[in-house]
Amino acid sequence: MNYIIRKIITLILTLLLISAMTFGAFSVIPGDASVSRLGTEATQEQIDALRAEMGLDRPVTERYISWVRGAVHGDFGESLRYSGTTVRELLSDRLTATVLLAVIALAMMFVFSVPLALLSVHFKNHWQDTLISQLVQLAMAVPSFFLGILLTYFFGIALKLFQPGKFVAPSEDFLGAVRYLVFPAMAIALPKGAMVTRFIRNAVLGEMKKDYVRTARSKGSSRDRILYRHVLRNALIPVITFAAMIAVQILAGSIVVEQVFSVPGVGRLLVSSISSRDYPVVQAIVIYITAIVVIMNFAIDLIYQLADPRVKGDQG
Amino acid sequence: MKKRVLFFGVMALLVSAALCGCSGGKSTEASKPVKNSSEEAPAGSAAVSGMTGTAEAAEPAHGGSAVVGVTHELVSLDPHQSTDARTRSVVFNLYEGLVKPDPDGNLIPAVASDYEISDDATVYTFTLRDGVKFHDGTTVTAEDVKYSIERYAEIQGESSAFSVFDHVEIPDEKTVEIYLKEGYSEFLPEITFGIIPRSNPDPEKNPVGTGPFCFVSYTPGQKLEVERFGDYWQEGLPYLDHVEFKITADADTAFMELQAGTIDILDFLTGAQAKAAGEGCQILEGTQNMVQGMFLNHSYGPLSSLKVRQAVCYAVNKEEINQFLYDGRSYLIGSHMVPRLVRYYEPAPEALYPYDMEKARELLAEAGYPDGFDLEIVATTASTQYMDAAQIIADQLSRVGIRATIRPVEWSTWLDEVYRGRQFQATVVGFDGTLAPNYWMMRYTTGHSKNFMNYSNAEYDETCQKALMTVDDREKAELYKRCQMILAEDAESVFIQDPANYVAVNRRLGGYVFYPLSAQDMSVVYEK
Numbered sequence: 001m002n003y004i005i006r007k008i009i010t011l012i013l014t015l016l017l018i019s020a021m022t023f024g025a026f027s028v029i030p031g032d033a034s035v036s037r038l039g040t041e042a043t044q045e046q047i048d049a050l051r052a053e054m055g056l057d058r059p060v061t062e063r064y065i066s067w068v069r070g071a072v073h074g075d076f077g078e079s080l081r082y083s084g085t086t087v088r089e090l091l092s093d094r095l096t097a098t099v100l101l102a103v104i105a106l107a108m109m110f111v112f113s114v115p116l117a118l119l120s121v122h123f124k125n126h127w128q129d130t131l132i133s134q135l136v137q138l139a140m141a142v143p144s145f146f147l148g149i150l151l152t153y154f155f156g157i158a159l160k161l162f163q164p165g166k167f168v169a170p171s172e173d174f175l176g177a178v179r180y181l182v183f184p185a186m187a188i189a190l191p192k193g194a195m196v197t198r199f200i201r202n203a204v205l206g207e208m209k210k211d212y213v214r215t216a217r218s219k220g221s222s223r224d225r226i227l228y229r230h231v232l233r234n235a236l237i238p239v240i241t242f243a244a245m246i247a248v249q250i251l252a253g254s255i256v257v258e259q260v261f262s263v264p265g266v267g268r269l270l271v272s273s274i275s276s277r278d279y280p281v282v283q284a285i286v287i288y289i290t291a292i293v294v295i296m297n298f299a300i301d302l303i304y305q306l307a308d309p310r311v312k313g314d315q316g
Numbered sequence: 317m318k319k320r321v322l323f324f325g326v327m328a329l330l331v332s333a334a335l336c337g338c339s340g341g342k343s344t345e346a347s348k349p350v351k352n353s354s355e356e357a358p359a360g361s362a363a364v365s366g367m368t369g370t371a372e373a374a375e376p377a378h379g380g381s382a383v384v385g386v387t388h389e390l391v392s393l394d395p396h397q398s399t400d401a402r403t404r405s406v407v408f409n410l411y412e413g414l415v416k417p418d419p420d421g422n423l424i425p426a427v428a429s430d431y432e433i434s435d436d437a438t439v440y441t442f443t444l445r446d447g448v449k450f451h452d453g454t455t456v457t458a459e460d461v462k463y464s465i466e467r468y469a470e471i472q473g474e475s476s477a478f479s480v481f482d483h484v485e486i487p488d489e490k491t492v493e494i495y496l497k498e499g500y501s502e503f504l505p506e507i508t509f510g511i512i513p514r515s516n517p518d519p520e521k522n523p524v525g526t527g528p529f530c531f532v533s534y535t536p537g538q539k540l541e542v543e544r545f546g547d548y549w550q551e552g553l554p555y556l557d558h559v560e561f562k563i564t565a566d567a568d569t570a571f572m573e574l575q576a577g578t579i580d581i582l583d584f585l586t587g588a589q590a591k592a593a594g595e596g597c598q599i600l601e602g603t604q605n606m607v608q609g610m611f612l613n614h615s616y617g618p619l620s621s622l623k624v625r626q627a628v629c630y631a632v633n634k635e636e637i638n639q640f641l642y643d644g645r646s647y648l649i650g651s652h653m654v655p656r657l658v659r660y661y662e663p664a665p666e667a668l669y670p671y672d673m674e675k676a677r678e679l680l681a682e683a684g685y686p687d688g689f690d691l692e693i694v695a696t697t698a699s700t701q702y703m704d705a706a707q708i709i710a711d712q713l714s715r716v717g718i719r720a721t722i723r724p725v726e727w728s729t730w731l732d733e734v735y736r737g738r739q740f741q742a743t744v745v746g747f748d749g750t751l752a753p754n755y756w757m758m759r760y761t762t763g764h765s766k767n768f769m770n771y772s773n774a775e776y777d778e779t780c781q782k783a784l785m786t787v788d789d790r791e792k793a794e795l796y797k798r799c800q801m802i803l804a805e806d807a808e809s810v811f812i813q814d815p816a817n818y819v820a821v822n823r824r825l826g827g828y829v830f831y832p833l834s835a836q837d838m839s840v841v842y843e844k
Contacts, residue, residue, distance in 0.1 A: 030737075031728030037391055039400040040735060040747070044765065045473030081389065082536040084521050090536060149572070157576050165564065165573035259565045262573065264538050268565055272389065272537065275698075277728050 011294045018290045019071070019283055020064065026279045027060045033080035033277040054080050067283065076287075077280040081273070087284045090269070095288070096170050098258075098265035101181050101188070102250040108189035109196060109246070117200035121227065124205065132197070139194035148187040148260035155183050165262040184261040188254050192246050199242050203235040210234075237307055244300045251296075252289045380843030381558035382825055384836060385570040385582035386540075389563060393523040393534060395510030396468045401748045401834035406561050408835040409542060411510025411525035414442050414461065414492070417751055421656060421832040423504050427456055427511045427526055428492075437499040437787050440507075442492045449547040450513045451530035458486040463514040465494065465507070477506055477755065501787045505752035528554040528839035538563055548839075555827070555842035567700070580822040583836065586701075587643035590818040597820040602830035603647055604817040605654050607756070608701075608746035610693065610709055610810040615770045616741045618691075623683035625807035629669035631676040631716040632810050637708050641701055645816035651800035652747075653756050654814045656832040659789070660753040662797035665804030665811070676716040688717030694734050694743040698727035701815065706744040709810075738768050746815070748834060753796045754784050760803060769809060776802045 034050040035042070051057050070077055076087035120132045142150075156164040162180055170177040207213070208231055216226045255267035266285055273281040384406075391403040395411040416426040425431060429445035448456045462484045472478040480500045485493045496503060510525050523531045528550070529542035540561040544554055562579060564570040571589050573579045577596060590599045610632070612619045619625055638646045647655050650665025680688060691713065695706035703724060710720035725733065734740040749755045759766035761777045776799060783795030804811070821828050827841045 029729070031726070031732035035731045035736065036728040039391070039731070040766070041400065043473045043476045045476075046471070049473070079536070081391075083392065084518070085536055093535075152572055152576075157572075163578050164576040165562070165569070165578035260569055260572075262564055262569055264535075269537065272565065275726050275728060276389065 007294075007298050011291065011298075014294055015287055015290055016068070018286060019068070022283055022286050023060060023064045023067070023279070026277065026282070029277075031277055032056050033279070036276045037081060067280070071283075071287070076284040079273075079278055079281050081276045081278040081281075087280050090281060091266070091284060091288075093169050093171065094264055094266050094269050097167075097177070097181075097263055098267065099251065100170055100177065101185055101254070101258075101263060101265060102247070104178065104181050105185040105188040105192070105250050105254075106247055108185055109193040110243075112189070113193040113196040114200065117197045117204065118227075120197070120201045121204045121208075136194040136198050139190045140198075142191065144187055144191055144254070145256045145260055147190060148184070148257050151183055151187050152260065167261070167263055169264075180261075181263070184254075184257050184263055187257045187261070188250055192250065196239070196243055196246065200235070200239050203238050204231055207231045207235040233307065237304065240303055240307065241300055244296050244303075248293050248296045251292050376555050376827060376842030378555050378842075379557050380555070381560070382556055382580045382822075382838065382841060382843075383560045383562050383578065384838065385574060385579035386561050386563045387565075387567045387570050387582075387584070389537060390534075390540065390561075392520060393531070393540070394519040395512065395523075395525065396464075396471045397520070405834040405836045406540065407510070407523075408527070409529045409559070409838050410523055410527045410531060411512070412527050413508040413510060415504060416508055417505075417831060417833060417835065419829045419831050419837075421658075421751060423508070423751065427461070431504075433501075433504075435787070437501040437503070438496045440494040440496075440503060442494070444490050444492065445549060448526055448549045450526055451524045451545055452513065452516075453547070454513060454515070456511060456513075456526060458489050458492050460514050461492045461511055462486055464509070464511045465492075467512075468509050477752070477758075499785065499787060501789075501792065502752040502754050502784070505750045505755070508750075529559060532558075542838075550839075554839035556838060559838045574820055577822070580825055581819065581828065581836075581841070583817060583819040585818040585820055587641065587645070587816075587818070590643075590820070593820045595823075597822050600819045600821060600828055600830070601645060602817045602819065603654070603656065604746070604748070604815045605656055605832055605834070606746040606748045606814060607649065607652050607654060607811060608705070608744075608815050609652075609812045610706075610742050610744050611769050612742050612809045613738065613740055613769060614772070615738070618683075618685060618689040619741065621683045622807060623679045624685060624689075625809075626669070627676040627679035627683065627716065628713065628718070629807045629810050630672045630679065631713055631718065632669075632709055632812070633671040633712055634812050635671070636712070637705050638813055640708055641704055642813075642816040645818075646813040647816075648813050649811050651804045651811055652760065652808075653753070653796075653800050654749070654832070656814075657751070657753065657756075660793050660796045662800040665800055668804050669807070673716055680716065680718075688719055691718050691720045692723055692741045693720055694723050694725055694730065694740045696727050696730040696745065697724045698730075702744045702746070705812070709744065735768050738770060750833060753792075754780075757796055757799050758784070760799075760808065771806075771808050773802060773806060776806075 032051070033054055034047050034056060038046055038050060055063060067077065079085045079087055079090055082090065116132055120129045123129045152164050155161045162183055167180050168176045204227070208227075213226055213231060216230060217223070252267070254265075255271055257263070258265040258268040266288065269281065270285045273285070386402070386406060388402045390406060391397070391400050393407060393410070395407055412426040414426065414428040415423040415431065418424045425445065427445060427448050428442035430443040432441045433439075434441075442461075444456065444458060444461065450456060450460075465481070465484050469478050469481045480496045480498060480503065482495045482497045485495065487493060494503075494507070510527070512519050513524055516522060516524050526549070528545055528548045530545045532541040532543050534540045540563075542559050542561075544557045548554065562573075564573060564579075567584070570579060570582055571585065574582045574597065575594050584604070585593065585599070593599060612625060612628070614620055634648045635644070638644050638648060648666060649655070650668050651662065653661050655661050655663075680686065693706050693710060695702045697703060706722050710722055713720040730743070730745075734743050757780050758764055760769075760771050761767065761780050762772040762774075779795055779802065780799050783792050783799060786792040786795060817830070819828065819830075824844055825841055826844050829837060829840055831837065
């Protein structure tokens with residue numbers, strides 16, 4: 001119980017600190033939302049009027065306090081760029097898209113990385129292992145934007161399996177959205193999955209060198225039995241951490257992939273909101289990402305305890 | 317595992333095949349290039365050349381739909397708030413003013429059917445067109461017009477060109493009189509802003525106008541959907557039932573969607589993209605109606621010297637920039653005016669600074685900089701064309717000994733530091749404008765809020781002011797031409813080009829026209 005309370009306090013402190021830092025950063029960088037929105041034709045009056053309307057004429061600390069007050073009640077305010085649109089409205093659809101994309105990508109990643117890694121271990125130092133290593137190397141080396149473009153050309157323009165840019169919101173057509181997201185998910189899953197494959201392979205092989213494996217072997221257990229009954233479980237602990245880190249990255253929104261495939265997700269919104277100095281939106285997304293990271297870390301701790309009874313929550 | 321290798325091999329092959337297929341397509345559809353010779357009337361020709369390819373169909377059919385790619389965010393759907401050109405070009409389809417521009421750059425009556433300007437240009441009288449309806453079904457009244465003008469004036473503020481506005485009177489329900497504080501003969505282009513109903517409390521969220529299309533839905537950052545307005549006053553227009561303006565994060569993605577057929581119409585393609593657009597679309601060619609140049613800060617030591625600025629002008633090879641960025645299809649300029657505004661355009665500055673490295677070196681030596689000087693060029697990352705142009709210029713300047721470096725900045729930073737803060741030495745950027753010549757020229761007058769170059773020339777100020785006050789159009793044009801000449805002789809900045817605008821239009825669509833200002837008129841586009 002103590003443990004959970006401590007974790008929650010950590011979460012709140014982290015959120016406060018991060019949000020304050022984001023706020024601070026926005027008051028330091030040149031340009032604000034009013035200037036950015038009005039462009040080159042704006043007169044000084046227009047800018048002053050808009051600044052007052054947006055509340056940008058108030059001091060930073062005052063704005064931060066009122067922002068925190070709103071955020072505590074779940075009110076993240078209005079977007080500065082799209083006047084009249086609340087941050088909540090803006091984010092809800094995009095969060096669904098990003099989370100859906102992340103789930104599909106993660107599923108894909110595990111579906112192909114675990115078997116590949118085990119195959120690699122099974123055929124260690126045979127040609128199969130070498131081939132998998134080469135493919136993994138290739139998948140890791142290709143930058144995701146280029147992979148995205150390749151996939152779009154191949155599946156979208158050549159094979160016409162999907163129509164690039166024709167993404168429908170999950171709320172309108174869930175299956176249609178999933179069908180579209182398979183391809184951007186592939187662009188995320190390939191390089192990340194390759195990393196996971198390599199990681200699992202090395203973790204398992206490292207574990208295979210340990211003494212208990214030799215003991216088990218000398219007692220007559222088969223290689224496969226040792227691999228699946230003993231080694232895998234031990235090898236999975238570092239893998240969980242690694243996979244969770246990747247899950248966090250994917251959930252935070254893959255900016256490049258969202259951009260290339262025109263998926264209206266959180267990552268794309270974050271980038272465009274930063275360049276238009278739309279700080280309420282940026283704040284909300286940063287809060288989301290921070291929360292994901294902290295909560296995922298918490299989840300990793302819990303999974304550790306499940307995977308390894310020696311780890312006790314109260315110590316961690 | 318062999319299958320996997322095979323799969324990748326096949327994929328690589330197919331991808332390369334797809335790429336070749338795209339680039340092997342036609343590219344020469346674009347008709348005659350905009351020539352840089354002064355005897356050929358430059359303006360209008362771009363629009364005509366763009367239209368020739370599509371004018372075959374006799375009577376366009378009604379119905380159908382189109383998706384227009386938009387590679388920027390819309391600032392506001394409120395017609396009185398939209399200050400940026402790209403947004404204006406989209407909302408052009410929703411709203412109309414008392415008068416509106418036509419493709420030739422004339423102002424034609426729209427919500428008004430007729431207008432009259434008093435001899436001293438202080439009273440503008442408009443007769444409203446009969447039976448013009450708003451999208452909500454109500455008829456436009458003089459009250460609505462009065463409301464729109466007053467609302468616009470209030471939003472624009474005191475320091476805008478609209479500050480000459482005094483008040484509106486409505487002597488009867490069909491007549492609107494606009495009174496100005498002083499004679500202002502270029503007021504007509506100022507009143508092309510949308511007329512909106514007084515009864516609508518929220519023009520931002522619920523846009524209601526009199527334009528050919530009415531609002532259906534808007535998802536910020538994703539799309540704006542509009543549909544045919546059945547009661548539009550122009551008989552037979554628009555042709556399309558449904559138009560979607562699809563907002564795409566970046567130009568490359570939009571281009572890919574064009575190739576995939578998700579987007580039907582996409583403007584501002586690069587020369588390379590125009591070639592690679594594929595069989596599915598036709599490439600039309602116009603200009604961006606923009607003065608693109610390297611603007612110089614006259615407060616920066618070396619650049620305060622005329623000879624140095626002239627040296628910089630001689631050292632920049634505009635044709636090379638044009639070739640590299642636009643396949644040589646841009647119109648090279650020499651002062652701050654676009655050739656499409658024929659009446660006011662002075663072609664003489666074009667030839668004032670031919671590319672001449674020797675002359676540039678001589679001038680630098682005479683000015684006391686025989687070994688050149690340091691120059692930081694600020695370019696915004698918002699557009700690759702500015703970044704690319706800056707790279708080429710920096711290279712060209714280094715050939716005469718000017719040590720140019722490039723500082724890339726975000727658009728918001730550029731607005732704040734360079735444009736408003738004037739903290740820069742030189743910057744590569746482009747400016748568009750309206751049909752009012754003073755809009756282009758006034759920014760160079762001493763102390764003007766948009767004079768971020770800190771330029772000051774008494775003769776210029778006087779000529780420009782006189783031009784603004786002159787009612788006679790011929791005399792006015794002469795004065796503005798003189799202004800352009802002064803800018804060029806002063807080597808105020810390096811005025812480079814009015815860049816080519818390649819527009820890809822899906823072959824199933826026809827009728828696309830170019831305007832001399834930011835407008836994408838979907839009402840005349842039809843399905844073949």
